[in-house]
Amino acid sequence: MNRASLHFLLAALIAIALPLFMRSGTLASEVLIFAMAAAACNLLLGYTGLLSFGQGIFFGLGSYAAGLTLLHTSLPLALALVLSAITGAVVATGVGWLSIRRQGVYFVMLTLAFSQFFYFLAYTFKDITGGDNGLLNIPRPAIGPFSLGDSWTYYGFVAVLFLLLFAALQRVASSTFGRTLLAVRDNEERARAIGFPVRDFKITAFAISGAVTGLAGALHALLIGVAPLSNIEYHMSESILIMTIIGGTGNLFASVLGAGFYVIVSDLLSSIWPRWLLLLGGLLIVVALFMQKGLWGLLERLVEALPMGRKSSTKSSIEAPIQPESQGRGI
Amino acid sequence: MSTQTPILAADKLSVRYGSFLALSDVTLSIKPNTIHSVIGPNGAGKTTLFHALTGRVRASSGRITLDGRDITHVSDDKRVPLGIARSFQVTSLFQNLNVRENLRLAAQGRTPLQALAPWRGVNPRDNALAVADEVMERLELTHVSDRAAGELSHGQQRRLEVGMAVAAKPRLILLDEPTSGMGIDDVEAMKALIRDLGRDHTVLFIEHNMSIVMNISDTVTVMRAGRVLVEGPPAVVRDDPEVRRAYLGNMITGDIA
Incomplete structure (x- = not known):
């Protein structure tokens, strides 16, 4: 079995295991929704070397797009989701197109500026977005014959979409396109010198990332029945980035781990201590200092420590291209 | 090596960085299926010439043509499908x-x-x-x-x-100091490789190693201070009094920088 199928199998196992170990269908759905957002973020950060603070924009706009469609039109749920993905892709194309004109810190600052811009846009146009209160009472219509009213049924729906999108992202990552992204991440100058229009590749990566993030945002709005202002806030971008980094940027499955860890640990900590974010900050420092390959790297080391696991963890330099030494190069 | 139209030609090419003129009215023509080397002291503008020919740096004035077609305003990545490829002086790989x-x-x-x-x-x-x-x-x-x-x-x-x-x-291959930092054995292998590439490509290369330049080039262009000083077959360039006076003298006798 190759690495991609192994990772897909692990993702499927997680989707199956969550209902067995968790009491709340809402929380379980949240894990998979953020897993999609983090995997999309990973496509930019881990594969292209772009540290984008704009992921919250696409997530938030996806929430609004789905909410507005379902509140004001009688379009079916599937179409509402498609519209959110398109919204995410279109806006991400625009944000990407403008931001990649600058590199390094300036790129990051531009995405941050866009993040603030869209937040205040959502805040200002209260009539459309509900401003501070958010867009309330978003219905969750049935999809075909399946009613999604129950939180676990909805989880099943999310899980199917999650696995489809995860497989699609895996396909993207292993395509000639994804492999060129890795080259861009490694050495942008050489990528251009051998003939690749690097900007087109970065913009396409943004569009794909935006589409998946927008869809995740829509699923989140349907989950809680609200498209809150916090979905488009800078803090959302930050959370998605933290999940991605905690999980590890070497492969897409790592983002699933990161999102699961973040969502579940936040839930546990917030119930025992209101200042739980402090602990998460501490954890991020530990990851940055001691485990730059994130939770996935930790898992890999554990598997390698088992006598049985040695063979299966052999790395090919194409599929596990990001060495800890090169972390942060493209950022 | 007759009087064919050049595969690549630069006509009064200049590149200016702010107030510094890195390349000044360089006119160059590369004949197809030849090995053409560019030599000159550090700062002569050799690498800038490469950057301009491959499109990494925009020409401030002048014209570049490939097979007679004007490519002055074609971006670097778009020149690759046209048949121009390069290597770098400082190794630049996907590590x-x-x-x-x-x-x-x-x-x-x-x-x-x-x-x-x-x-x-x-x-x-x-x-x-x-x-x-x-x-x-x-x-x-x-x-x-x-x-x-x-x-x-x-x-x-x-x-x-x-x-x-x-x-x-590519049809035209540009090599920027291919032997840079190499040990003696590797240099010989590289020399053989460049000569071999010359059989099925047009090769333009920058080199400091005079034994390679004088041995395998069909044409040598000597640059100094952003200009072309002399151009001709190795034997002519070697004996050119201006070249000897200006720059080469000690290098030809083997004192290689």
Whole structure:
């Protein structure tokens, strides 16, 4: 079995295991929704070397797009989701197109500026977005014959979409396109010198990332029945980035781990201590200092420590291209 | 080597960085299927000339033509499909990717838009893969095909650096100091390689090693302070009094910088 199928199998196992170990269908759905957002973020950060603070924009706009469609039109749920993905892709194309004109810190600052811009846009146009209160009472219509009213049924729906999108992202990552992204991440100058229009590749990566993030945002709005202002806030971008980094940027499955860890640990900590974010900050420092390959790297080391696991963890330099030494190069 | 139209020609090419004129009215013409070298002291503008010819730096004035077609305003990545490929003076590889993948990417760069399709996988019978294998064979890198480029020895990295240009299947290949930092044994191998490349490509290269320049070039262009000083066959350049006075004298006798 190759690495991609192994990772897909692990993702499927997680989707199956969550209902067995968790009491709340809402929380379980949240894990998979953020897993999609983090995997999309990973496509930019881990594969292209772009540290984008704009992921919250696409997530938030996806929430609004789905909410507005379902509140004001009688379009079916599937179409509402498609519209959110398109919204995410279109806006991400625009944000990407403008931001990649600058590199390094300036790129990051531009995405941050866009993040603030869209937040205040959502805040200002209260009539459309509900401003501070958010867009309330978003219905969750049935999809075909399946009613999604129950939180676990909805989880099943999310899980199917999650696995489809995860497989699609895996396909993207292993395509000639994804492999060129890795080259861009490694050495942008050489990528251009051998003939690749690097900007087109970065913009396409943004569009794909935006589409998946927008869809995740829509699923989140349907989950809680609200498209809150916090979905488009800078803090959302930050959370998605933290999940991605905690999980590890070497492969897409790592983002699933990161999102699961973040969502579940936040839930546990917030119930025992209101200042739980402090602990998460501490954890991020530990990851940055001691485990730059994130939770996935930790898992890999554990598997390698088992006598049985040695063979299966052999790395090919194409599929596990990001060495800890090169972390942060493209950022 | 007759009076054919040049494959690449620069006409009064100038490049200005702020108030500094790095390249001043350089006129150059590269005949097809020749090995053409560019020499000159540091700061003569050799690398800037390469940057301008490959499109990495925009010409401030002047014209560049490829087979008579004006490419002055064609961007660097778009010049690759037209048949121009280069190597760098300072090794510039995809350090974390393996040798085969480095070369596959370089071969794919000829048809970059094919790679823009996010659903298309890498077919094992892919043309780019075949080219990568062929180039590895030619550069004696087959035994390290699965090693990350960053793990190779310096000599191997320099060979791969040249290979990245070869994999684009260019008609004109530009090599910027291919022997830079190499040990003596590797230098001989590189000399043989450049001569070999000259059989099926037009080669333009910058070099400080006079034994290579004088041995394998058909034409030598001497640059100084952003201008062309002299151009001609090695024997003529070697004996040119102005060249000897201005720059070469000690280098020709073997004192290589």
